[in-house]
Amino acid sequence: MGDYGGSWRYAGGGADPRRPVSTPTKRSRREYGDRDIGYGARDRGYDDRGARGGWRDGDGLAGGGDLMSYGGGLGGNDLGMGPGLGLAGGGVGNMGPLSLVGLPDEPTILGPGGRMVGLDGGMGGRAGGLNLNGVAAEADALRGNVDVLPPDASSTLFVDGLPQDCSRREAAHIFRPFIGFKEVRLVHKDAKRVNGGKVVLCFVEFADARCAATALEALQGYKFDETDHDSYALRLTFARHPGPRGPARDDPYRGGREHGDDYNQRPRGGGRR
DNA sequence: AGCACA
Structure with missing residues (x-):
């Protein structure tokens, strides 16, 4: 050497x-x-969901950079x-x-x-x-x-597969380490099946679509509770309708570009500071 | 697959 x-x-x-x-x-x-950084190239290898390692490296070093998301x-x-x-x-x-x-x-x-x-x-x-x-x-x-993000990419993630007893704090804990994380909103809803009971949905707000995509990639299939019966596995997608708190006013990558995203044109001047 | 908050 x-x-x-x-x-x-x-x-x-x-x-x-x-x-x-x-x-x-x-x-x-x-x-x-x-x-291998092709977005969504493979079908979720959770094993490499050394997500942990992934985002720590990239995001940590990026320093100012959501640019380094992937x-x-x-x-x-x-x-x-x-x-x-x-x-x-x-x-x-x-x-x-x-x-x-x-x-x-x-x-x-x-x-x-x-x-x-x-x-x-x-x-x-x-x-x-x-x-x-x-x-x-x-x-x-x-x-x-x-840069290649799915057409429906947005700065808001829709997360399903959380256990019913998942607290907001608990959910936030999972996403907080990711660059660009803003907030998480939990929603309790009735399951489709009448017998099902409640289901917890979760919307996670990020600074921009790329940050969201990074978290999505990393946490896809994240086993919330390893010991549980079916072991909850998170399912993450981009939210259909990006959040009200507005996908960060400083978000240039908001929403799918090559997508008739009329609904993305909501006023973002929320003035949330 | 399942998407709420303003």
């Missing part, structure tokens, strides 16, 4: 100085590549790059003098700065930025893929 960082530019003491710098970008790209892996890679580059930067700095001595006639090595010093300084100050940019670009590309 160390050899990699050290040889960032001049592999093995300048064995092949002309060799272009091989950035770690490749590796990360590959990782991005086999990331990007559980993005954050990770992002972080991975950071340290790596830092090392590289350091390597360059240390190697600078050596390289100069060893290969005085290889200007390209010096890079845009034309001077080792310049390059070094540049790396120090900008390394993060540069590479972050690179990552960001890839993230953007990915995001294009991630």
Whole structure:
């Protein structure tokens, strides 16, 4: 591992100085590549509903970002790059003098700065930025893929399958960890079957459709009570009629776009602050 | 499948 960082530019003491710098970008790209983020691609593998891991990673690192909703892996890679580059930067700095001595006639090595010093300084100050940019670009590309939400996506989730004795607090507890979570509204209704008794429905409000989608994905099939007879499994869908409290005034992704969502056009100026 | 609150 160390050899990699050290040889960032001049592999093995300048064995092949002309060799272009091989950035770690490749590796990360590959990782991005086999990331399975297609929305609703598969049929609910609850097992990977390591939801837990999923949203913690992505959302936690996203930092301002509902944008990263689906990007559980993005954050990770992002972080991975950071340290790596830092090392590289350091390597360059240390190697600078050596390289100069060893290969005085290889200007390209010096890079845009034309001077080792310049390059070094540049790396120090900008390394993060540069590479972050690179990552960001890839993230953007990915995001294009991630953006795909079902036509009926909205910022409100409709949750069914909660136990009758589920409290609002209990329900909220499940959704609170997700980025963009706003509130949960429980509704007690009579079951279709007369014998059925009550059924608890739940509407969960998120900042935007993507946040909602993330939670939906993660919690789909969530077993509320593992020990129970049929072990309640949550069923989540997007609410037909996005909430009154308005899908967050700052929600640009509200509701299905390619959908004649006239009902989505309700006044959102609720003024809830 | 089952969708309420304003």
